[in-house]
Structure formats: structure tokens, C-alpha cells
Amino acid sequence: MKLILEKQEAEEIFFNAMCNGLGYVTGYDLELDFDESEYKAAATKLKENGTSPCFEDVLMQILRDGGSITLEDIGCEGEYTSSITLADVHERVAKTPTSHLMDMINEQDDACTADVVLQTVFFEDVIFG
Numbered sequence: 001m002k003l004i005l006e007k008q009e010a011e012e013i014f015f016n017a018m019c020n021g022l023g024y025v026t027g028y029d030l031e032l033d034f035d036e037s038e039y040k041a042a043a044t045k046l047k048e049n050g051t052s053p054c055f056e057d058v059l060m061q062i063l064r065d066g067g068s069i070t071l072e073d074i075g076c077e078g079e080y081t082s083s084i085t086l087a088d089v090h091e092r093v094a095k096t097p098t099s100h101l102m103d104m105i106n107e108q109d110d111a112c113t114a115d116v117v118l119q120t121v122f123f124e125d126v127i128f129g
Contacts, residue, residue, distance in 0.1 A: 001098055002094075003094050003098070003101060004094060005090075005093060005094045007090045009093075010089055010090050010093035010094065011060065011086075011089060011090075013093050013096075013101070013104045013105070013117060014060075014089045014093055014117065014118075014121060015056055015057075015060055016104060016109065016114070017104070017109075017113075017114040017115075017117035017118050017121075018056040018059060018060075018114075018118070019054075019056050019114075020109065020110070020111055020113075020114035021111055021113075021114025021115045021117070021118050022056070022118070024111050024114065024115045024118075025071060025115065025118055025119075025128075028075070028128040028129070029073065029074050029075025029076070030071045030072065030073055030074070030075075030080070030128075031071070031072045031074050032069065032070070032071060032072075033069070033070040033071075033072045034059065034062055034067070034068075034069045034070065035062075035067060038062045038065065038067040039058055039059075039062060041065070042058045042059075042061035042062045042065055042067075043058045043061075045061060045065070046058065046061055063084075063085060063086040063089060064086055066085075066086075067085075068083045068084060068085050069083065069084060070082065070083040070084075071118075071122050080123065080127065082122045082123055084121055084122055088121060089121055092120055092121045092124060093117065093120070093121060095120055095124065096116060096117050096120040096121075097116060097120070097126070100112075100113045100116040100117065101117075104117060112129075115128075115129060
């Protein structure tokens with residue numbers, strides 16, 4: 001089965017996965033990395049638009065502004081370091097294994113589901129866990 005998601009749907013699923021699973025991936029010796037100046041610019045942009053952004057809001061804005069975010073592999077000498085852009089989110093969220101993707105769509109997700117979505121987007125596969 002192949003699911004086709006609108007760009008906005010893919011972004012919402014990825015955003016929710018970050019909210020629920022970014023802390024989870026640190027258990028794999030992965031560390032989130034991004035350009036600090038892009039982070040500050042994105043946070044400022046959101047605040048100027050009347051938003052009180054959370055961390056994940058700012059990360060999404062970095063992507064929407066054309067930047068990238070990286071999961072840096074600190075445990076395996078960089079073998080699994082991977083950077084993504086918004087285009088990757090649009091393309092790869094739909095590649096999440098169907099059972100997990102349906103859990104996200106039906107709002108029955110948990111940290112495990114979020115972890116699978118994040119790994120699928122960053123690595124195009126579930127490598128850890």
C-alpha cells in the first residue's frame with residue numbers, strides 16, 4: 001500500500017514526531033544539530049508573527065526557510081549522521097511503515113511511533129531500536 005500525503009500533512013506528522021520523539025533518539029547516541037544563526041532568525045520570525053514558539057516550531061521554521069537540521073551520530077564515528085530539508089520531510093514521511101503512519105494519522109501515536117517517523121525521515125529506514 002502506498003499512501004500519498006499533502007505537504008501540510010507530512011509537515012504536521014513530522015512536527016508531532018519531533019515533539020514526541022526527539023528525546024528518544026538521543027538514546028542511540030544521536031544529537032540534533034542546526035545552524036544557530038538560522039535558529040535565531042527562525043525564532044525571531046515566529047515571535048514577530050505573534051507566536052510564542054516551542055523548540056519544534058523553530059526547527060520547522062528553519063526547514064520552511066530553506067535550512068536543514070541534522071542528526072549527528074556521536075556513537076559510531078559519524079556513520080549515521082544525516083541532514084534533512086523540508087523537501088525530505090515532504091517525500092519521506094509517507095515512507096514510514098504503514099502501521100506507524102496510520103497511528104500518527106489516527107492520533108494514536110506514542111514515542112515509539114514518533115521514533116519510527118523520525119528515523120524514516122532522517123535515514124529512509126528504521127536503523128535503531
